[in-house]
Amino acid sequence: EADIYQTPRYxxxxxxxxxTLECSQTMGHDKxxxxxxxxxxxxxxxxxxxxxxxxxxxxxxxxxxxSRIRTEHFPLTLESARPSHTSQYLCxxxxxxxxxxxxxxxPGTRLTVL
Amino acid sequence: AQKITQTQPGMFVQEKEAxxxxxxxxxxxxxxxxxxxxxxxxxxxxxxxxxxxxDEQNATEGRYSLNFQKARKSANLVISASQLGDxxxxxxxxxxxxxxxxxxxxxxxxxxxxxx
Numbered sequence: 001e002a003d004i005y006q007t008p009r010y011x012x013x014x015x016x017x018x019x020t021l022e023c024s025q026t027m028g029h030d031k032x033x034x035x036x037x038x039x040x041x042x043x044x045x046x047x048x049x050x051x052x053x054x055x056x057x058x059x060x061x062x063x064x065x066x067s068r069i070r071t072e073h074f075p076l077t078l079e080s081a082r083p084s085h086t087s088q089y090l091c092x093x094x095x096x097x098x099x100x101x102x103x104x105x106x107p108g109t110r111l112t113v114l
Numbered sequence: 115a116q117k118i119t120q121t122q123p124g125m126f127v128q129e130k131e132a133x134x135x136x137x138x139x140x141x142x143x144x145x146x147x148x149x150x151x152x153x154x155x156x157x158x159x160x161x162x163x164x165x166x167x168x169d170e171q172n173a174t175e176g177r178y179s180l181n182f183q184k185a186r187k188s189a190n191l192v193i194s195a196s197q198l199g200d201x202x203x204x205x206x207x208x209x210x211x212x213x214x215x216x217x218x219x220x221x222x223x224x225x226x227x228x229x230x
Contacts, residue, residue, distance in 0.1 A: 040203065042222040043159075058217075088157055098216060099147035099209045100166055105159035 023091030
């Protein structure tokens with residue numbers, strides 16, 4: 001069973017606030033990912049990391065930023081939340097090389113910006 | 115570029131029957147991996163099954179099996195003996211080398227409803 005955690009699970013916040021979504025994993029995986037997903041829709045990769053001090057932007061343009069200072073921790077920050085940021089955010093990690101590298105997901109954070 | 119296509123937005127199945135969820139993929143890479151995930155209404159993504167492009171046998175995990183037809187570029191998920199708890203969104207995904215990065219690509223998903 002995967003050990004990947006996200007907090008908070010639910011967040012309702014006003015426009016303009018700065019927020020940080022937390023993601024941590026205890027599996028020692030080198031790769032971590034953030035996805036954005038609207039209900040019942042496809043996943044969009046917004047950020048990923050291959051290891052400490054490595055971060056890359058994904059396919060979907062995002063106003064968020066990420067950092068990877070420790071292997072187990074990959075927080076996502078929105079400097080100024082807007083209603084368009086309302087969505088579910090899923091964090092994932094993986095630890096193998098090549099095509100067989102399975103991602104394991106956290107429970108997600110459902111963000112609502114009023 | 116890699117692409118995953120799931121053409122069934124919604125599927126219905128009677129409890130205890132088998133159901134097949136379709137997935138086709140497109141890649142020019144020889145080495146790739148195919149994955150299926152289940153997403154219940156609670157939102158988490160649960161890994162179900164993996165098939166490697168060089169695997170000669172279809173992958174199986176309990177009631178889940180992956181019908182891998184390489185020449186047709188299809189990787190359909192078969193759920194046998196459906197249960198009410200199988201009602202969820204199901205996503206097909208692929209990892210293939212894109213400049214060596216192996217960034218995963220997801221399909222749009224299929225909503226499965228199992229009714230009594």
